[in-house]
Each structure stands twice: as structure tokens, then as C-alpha cells.
Amino acid sequence: MMQPVLAERLGEVPCVALLGPRQVGKTTLALAIGKSRASQYLDLESPSDLAKLQEAELYFSGHADKLVIVDEIQRRPDLFPILRGLIDRARRKGSAAGRFLLLGSASGDLLRQSGESLAGRISYLEMTPLRLAETGPQHLEELWQRGGFPESYTAHTTAASMRWRHDFILTSLERDLPRFGTRIPLETQRRLWTMLAHRHGELHNAATLAQALDLDGKTIARYVDMLVDLMLLRRLSPWHANIGKRLVKSPKLYLRDSGLLHALLGIPDHEALLGHPVLGASWEGWAVEQIASALPSGASLSFFRTAAGAEVDLVIDFADSRRYVVEIKHTTRPSLSRGFVSAVSDLAPTHRWFVYRGEETFSLGHETTAISVAEAASRLAAPATRSVA
Numbered sequence: 001m002m003q004p005v006l007a008e009r010l011g012e013v014p015c016v017a018l019l020g021p022r023q024v025g026k027t028t029l030a031l032a033i034g035k036s037r038a039s040q041y042l043d044l045e046s047p048s049d050l051a052k053l054q055e056a057e058l059y060f061s062g063h064a065d066k067l068v069i070v071d072e073i074q075r076r077p078d079l080f081p082i083l084r085g086l087i088d089r090a091r092r093k094g095s096a097a098g099r100f101l102l103l104g105s106a107s108g109d110l111l112r113q114s115g116e117s118l119a120g121r122i123s124y125l126e127m128t129p130l131r132l133a134e135t136g137p138q139h140l141e142e143l144w145q146r147g148g149f150p151e152s153y154t155a156h157t158t159a160a161s162m163r164w165r166h167d168f169i170l171t172s173l174e175r176d177l178p179r180f181g182t183r184i185p186l187e188t189q190r191r192l193w194t195m196l197a198h199r200h201g202e203l204h205n206a207a208t209l210a211q212a213l214d215l216d217g218k219t220i221a222r223y224v225d226m227l228v229d230l231m232l233l234r235r236l237s238p239w240h241a242n243i244g245k246r247l248v249k250s251p252k253l254y255l256r257d258s259g260l261l262h263a264l265l266g267i268p269d270h271e272a273l274l275g276h277p278v279l280g281a282s283w284e285g286w287a288v289e290q291i292a293s294a295l296p297s298g299a300s301l302s303f304f305r306t307a308a309g310a311e312v313d314l315v316i317d318f319a320d321s322r323r324y325v326v327e328i329k330h331t332t333r334p335s336l337s338r339g340f341v342s343a344v345s346d347l348a349p350t351h352r353w354f355v356y357r358g359e360e361t362f363s364l365g366h367e368t369t370a371i372s373v374a375e376a377a378s379r380l381a382a383p384a385t386r387s388v389a
Contacts, residue, residue: 001134002029002127007036010067010098013123014087017073017102017114020127021231021257022176023168025150026103029127030069033101037067044072057082064090073102080117087121106180106229126231128293129153129257133381137359137374144286145270147259158269165263169193172232180226188213192223196233196253197264201281203250204235224253232256234288239302239315245346246307254285261285283330284313287355287373291316291326294381310342315349316380325349326376327368332358334370341366 006029009016020026027043034041040063042049052059056079060068064086073079083100090099102114102122114122129148132140146152146161149168155161173189182189192213206220213220227233234254240247255261261282267273273282291314292301298319304312314326325347327340334356344352344366352368359372371379 002125003032006033006101006125009123009125010101012097013121014090014097015083015100015102015118015122017104017111017122017124018127019104019111019124019231021129022105022172023149023151024127024129026105026127027071030071030101030103034067034069037098038065039067039069041069042071044070044075050076053079057086060086064095067098067101069101069103071103072105074104074106074113077113080114084117084121087118105176105231126293128231128289131293131377132290132374133294133377137372140373141270144258144283145262145267145273147257147262149257149259152259161259162263162268165259169260169263172230176230177226180230182223182226184215184219184223188215189223192220194264196227197255197261198278199253200261200278201252201254201284203248204253205250232260234285234292236288237302239304239312239347245310248305248307252303254288256285256289258282258286258289280330283357284328287328287376288314290373290377291355291380294377296381299380304343304347306343306346308342309339310346311337311339312343312347315347322351323347323349324351324353324380326353326355328355330357332356334358334364336364336366336368344368 006016006018010033018026018030031041042052044050053076060082070079087099090096111124130143130150130153131148132143135143135153143153146155147165152161152164155164173186177189184192192209195209195212204224206217206224210217210220224233224235228235232255234256236252236254238248238251261278262273265276265278267276273279295316300317302315304310304315312325313328316324316326325344327336334354336354352366353376354364354368354370355373355376356370358370361369361371361375364370
């Protein structure tokens with residue numbers, strides 16, 4: 001599903017950055033694109049490929065007639081000014097598109113570093129783990145339980161899927177995160193991840209985490225920022241406006257992959273999930289990710305909560321002034337809460353949805369529609385796009 005989107009974007013701009021967490025399939029997709037045209041692939045985790053870039057400008061100039069794919073680009077931010085010069089040189093010669101494809105797993109750093117040098121020359125695409133739109137609604141339970149990382153989702157057994165997720169977590173803690181400057185001991189990191197899993201979908205309180213782990217609040221804040229940049233954690237901001245009511249100001253945190261959430265909490269299968277206290281929060285976070293991954297560029301996500309208890313799980317604002325308010329509950333019998341009805345009167349939405357566990361679409365009254373996750377994501381999706389907002 002992503003391949004035609006990426007191919008189209010490469011036909012429009014000189015440089016495309018494909019962002020996504022490790023093991024999500026970025027390299028596989030890039031190599032598939034590379035087979036359709038003259039291309040050169042470099043992996044910056046490979047010493048031999050790194051050595052080729054000792055004279056980077058000379059190397060890239062020698063492959064000016066190819067699409068150059070650079071994997072793990074965040075390891076060499078010094079390359080961005082060089083790419084800018086090469087792109088501008090090619091533009092003057094009449095070659096404007098499809099010059100570089102950059103793969104990265106740290107969105108915050110990559111967006112900042114590339115934006116400074118390649119403004120107007122680069123387009124960004126996010127590659128998420130597998131979505132319901134890609135697996136089909138008939139595989140909802142399996143996708144929700146195992147998560148969307150391809151090797152976890154396609155594992156031959158539930159036990160093999162769980163082993164893969166535990167190995168992914170261990171690799172992230174031992175190898176990936178230290179590269180981004182973390183100085184927290186391994187066991188403390190593991191405890192922090194587990195605490196974040198237990199607080200999945202709750203308001204973020206750095207002070208509580210810091211006290212429990214005997215760390216300072218700034219350290220917790222840096223670590224959370226890092227997990228957000230690595231696209232492993234979603235920080236959902238509260239909706240703000242001057243409406244004369246006290247609004248919650250803390251963000252909510254969700255582990256972006258439900259499979260990793262279940263692995264951290266020791267939930268082996270769907271039957272165990274149904275009896276676990278995290279059931280509702282897990283469903284909410286999973287639904288948020290399905291919806292978020294379907295949104296077009298320019299749409300913004302937030303949640304709404306007042307001190308008096310009015311609350312909406314998701315507020316989606318579009319550039320064309322449409323506003324969707326979305327309640328998300330793991331239930332087959334949706335009903336509107338007083339808090340939701342109160343919040344809707346403050347938000348003045350154009351659309352009101354209740355995303356539930358069933359498959360049918362029907363009216364709940366109060367101009368609100370009960371709708372499945374699959375149908376909600378389908379209606380919100382823009383044609384062939386998964387851009388980073």
C-alpha cells in the first residue's frame with residue numbers, strides 16, 4: 001500500500017525521507033522501489049558503506065544518474081548540507097525529482113536536521129506498523145493482540161510472536177536507545193517502559209515516574225521525548241481554547257504498538273487480554289493509532305478534558321475547518337456518557353463518532369454515529385497519503 005505512495009512522491013521532489021520505527025519494513029520497501037529503477041543502496045550501520053562516504057560529495061556525484069537510498073541517515077546528519085548542494089546542482093541541469101531516498105528511525109532529530117538544510121527540497125512520509133486497512137478487518141483481533149510489526153504479526157505461533165516482541169524491547173533498551181544519549185541503567189529503563197505500559201492512555205505525570213524510579217523530572221522528560229522521536233510512544237496533546245472552563249493541560253501517553261504494550265504487561269494472548277485491567281486503554285490506544293495513520297497531512301489530533309469531567313477521547317481538526325469528536329470504548333453496546341455530551345457542546349464539531357467494538361454503523365442520537373475502527377479510518381483517509389504532519 002505504501003509503495004505507490006512512495007513512488008509518486010519520488011516523482012515529485014528531489015528527496016524523500018521515509019520515517020518509521022526499527023523493524024517496520026522501511027528497508028524492504030526501499031529496496032522494492034530500488035528494483036524498479038537504477039539505484040544505489042547504502043546502510044550507514046555498515047562499516048564498509050560508511051567508508052564509501054569519506055568523500056561523500058564525490059561518491060554521490062558518481063551516482064548522479066541513480067536513486068541513492070541511504071538507510072539510518074540519522075547517523076550522519078552532516079550529509080544534509082552536501083545533499084542540498086547536489087540537489088541544487090541537479091536542478092540547474094534540469095533534474096528535479098527522485099534523487100535521494102533517506103530512511104530514518106528518529107523522527108524528531110531527522111525532521112529538525114533535514115529541515116534546516118533541505119527546506120523546499122524534501123518530503124516526509126511516515127511508515128507505521130501494519131494497519132487494519134492493510135490486514136483486513138477479519139484479522140482485527142490478531143493485529144490488536146500482536147501489534148503491527150510485520151515479524152510479530154506474521155509469526156507462526158503466538159509464543160513466537162511474543163518472543164519477537166521481547167527481543168525487540170531488549171534490543172531497543174540495550175542498543176538503540178544508548179545511541180541517542182540515554183544514561184539510564186538498563187534495569188531502570190525496563191522499569192520505566194513497564195510503568196509507561198501500566199499508565200497507557202493516562203495523563204502524563206513526570207514527577208510520579210521520577211519519584212518511583214529515583215530519577216529527576218528532567219531525565220524522565222528527556223527519555224519520553226526520545227521515545228516519541230523514535231515513534232514508539234505517542235504524546236497526545238490536550239485541546240486548548242479560551243472557552244471559560246478549566247481544561248486539563250497534561251498530555252496523554254500511549255505506547256504506539258499494542259503488541260509491545262501487551263508484551264510489557266505479560267499478556268500472552270487475546271483471551272488473557274479480555275480479562276486484563278488494561279483492556280479498555282489498550283483498545284483506545286490501538287484505535288487512536290489506526291485513525292492517526294489514516295489522516296492526511298495538516299490534520300491535527302488532540303483530546304479534550306475539563307476539570308469538571310467533560311471529556312472526548314479524540315478531537316480531529318482538519319485544515320478545511322472540519323472537526324471530528326471521537327469517543328472510543330471497547331464495547332458492543334455503545335452509549336453516550338454525560339461527559340461526552342457536555343464536551344460536544346463546548347467543541348461545536350461537524351462530526352460526532354463513537355468508535356466501538358462492533359461492525360455496524362448506526363445513529364446513537366445527539367447527532368452521534370456509532371462506527372467501527374475500520375470504517376472510521378476508511379472515512380478519514382485521504383487518497384494515497386500517510387504524510388507526517
